[in-house]
Amino acid sequence: xxxxxxxxxxxxxxxxxxxxxxPHDSACLEYIKEQRWPNGVTWCVKCLKDxxxxxVGNRTAYACQSCGNHIYPLAGTIFEKSTTPLKTWFYAxxxxxxxxCGISAKxxxxxxxxxxxxxxxxxxxxxxxxxxxxxxxxxxxxxMDEMFHGGSRRTSNRRENKVPVMGMVERGGxxxxxxxxxxxxxxxxxxxxxxxxxxxxxxxxxxxxxxxLQNLGYTHRRIRHSERVYVSGDVHTNTIExxxxxxxxxxxxxxxxxxxxxxxxxxxxxxxxxxxxxxxxLLFKRILEQVSLKAS
Ligand SMILES: [Zn+2]
Numbered sequence: 001x002x003x004x005x006x007x008x009x010x011x012x013x014x015x016x017x018x019x020x021x022x023p024h025d026s027a028c029l030e031y032i033k034e035q036r037w038p039n040g041v042t043w044c045v046k047c048l049k050d051x052x053x054x055x056v057g058n059r060t061a062y063a064c065q066s067c068g069n070h071i072y073p074l075a076g077t078i079f080e081k082s083t084t085p086l087k088t089w090f091y092a093x094x095x096x097x098x099x100x101c102g103i104s105a106k107x108x109x110x111x112x113x114x115x116x117x118x119x120x121x122x123x124x125x126x127x128x129x130x131x132x133x134x135x136x137x138x139x140x141x142x143x144m145d146e147m148f149h150g151g152s153r154r155t156s157n158r159r160e161n162k163v164p165v166m167g168m169v170e171r172g173g174x175x176x177x178x179x180x181x182x183x184x185x186x187x188x189x190x191x192x193x194x195x196x197x198x199x200x201x202x203x204x205x206x207x208x209x210x211x212x213l214q215n216l217g218y219t220h221r222r223i224r225h226s227e228r229v230y231v232s233g234d235v236h237t238n239t240i241e242x243x244x245x246x247x248x249x250x251x252x253x254x255x256x257x258x259x260x261x262x263x264x265x266x267x268x269x270x271x272x273x274x275x276x277x278x279x280x281x282l283l284f285k286r287i288l289e290q291v292s293l294k295a296s
Contacts, residue, residue: 013281018094028086029060033073035292037062044069076295078125088112090288092122097284102250102269127265129290130272135195139170142196143203144210145240146183147247149263163260165267166191169240174275177247177267179260185209189216203237243274 022028033040033055040053044064053062053071061070074080079089092108109119148162164183168191169175176195180187188209196202198217204210205225213220221235230236247270251258258266276286 007280011278011280011282013284015094018091018284022087022090025086026055026058028090029073030055031288032077032079032086032291033062035289036073036295037071042071077291078129078294079291082122084114084118084122088114089122089126092119093126093287094284096123096126096269097287098281100273101246101253102266124262124265126287127269129287129294131265131268132272132275135174135176135275136197137168137170137174137176137195137200138197139173139200140197141171141201141203142168143171143237143240144168144188144192144196145205145237145244146180146188146207147244149251149258150260163263165263167240167243168192168195169243171239175240175243175271177243177271179264179267183207183209185211189213192216192218203235205237243270246270246274 022031036042037053040062041050042053043049044051044053044067046067046069047064051064051066053064055061056063056070060074061072063070079086082089091112095103095108095111105116105120105123108114108123109116112119114122145167147165147167149165150162164180165177166180166183166188167175167177178191180191185208189212192202192213193216196218199219201219201221202210202213203221203223204213206222206227210220210222223229223232223235223237231238247267250270251266272287273283276283279286
């Protein structure tokens with residue numbers, strides 16, 4: 001009996017595909033080089049023109065074919081100072097790109113054979129690639145909601161020990177999630193102005209800090225959660241609540257105790273994933289793209 005494959009062929013990328021494309025460190029280095037300088041052509045500071053560069057032996061350097069000046073594709077990337085083989089880095093990225101809820105440093109340690117400390121450090125650096133700086137929502141219909149993270153078990157029902165997170169999601173589109181200093185009206189309104197296009201329709205619950213959004217030029221529709229109403233026609237916040245449940249499942253189930261200090265980087269990872277959810281297994285390639293985009 002044939003099992004129906006649910007992922008479109010062009011969006012599949014198996015471990016075998018990975019090993020075929022990246023059989024060794026040299027293939028990974030070549031990939032980064034091509035990302036930064038297609039065909040090895042880039043500006044030579046000595047020739048003062050674009051020239052072609054060729055790999056120098058088995059080093060991570062490429063030399064200008066006219067004058068021999070060296071350039072380094074890994075310079076300024078997260079790989080620059082690492083002694084971990086490039087293929088291990090790539091495989092860790094592949095693993096991160098292949099899950100929906102996230103993957104722990106422990107799992108990376110198990111699957112790549114590096115120490116826990118190395119796995120944790122790699123993971124932290126890969127996550128740093130995933131922040132979407134400057135993203136602005138362009139959808140005309142946006143749901144907004146707050147979530148509270150953390151707090152000790154003893155105080156877990158008290159909001160004051162928790163870190164507030166604000167989420168805004170375009171229906172059928174992208175999400176933004178930001179750790180907020182508090183849930184006061186001016187804080188939430190500031191985030192709305194920063195991330196949501198004027199004249200959008202914003203759906204929220206009846207939390208008091210959302211009062212006055214219409215004065216900022218938005219159309220504001222509210223669902224009365226305090227009266228136990230959750231959906232009224234198209235007025236609901238189910239999309240953002242669905243996103244929160246993925247975040248909570250991941251942070252609670254995979255990452256366990258995420259401290260307030262690192263919370264934003266984990267949120268960035270979930271947003272990156274969510275905003276590329278149609279890429280399915282090619283999420284790995286999207287993570288790889290970030291390496292040169294974020295190179296200093
Ligand atoms: Zn040159």
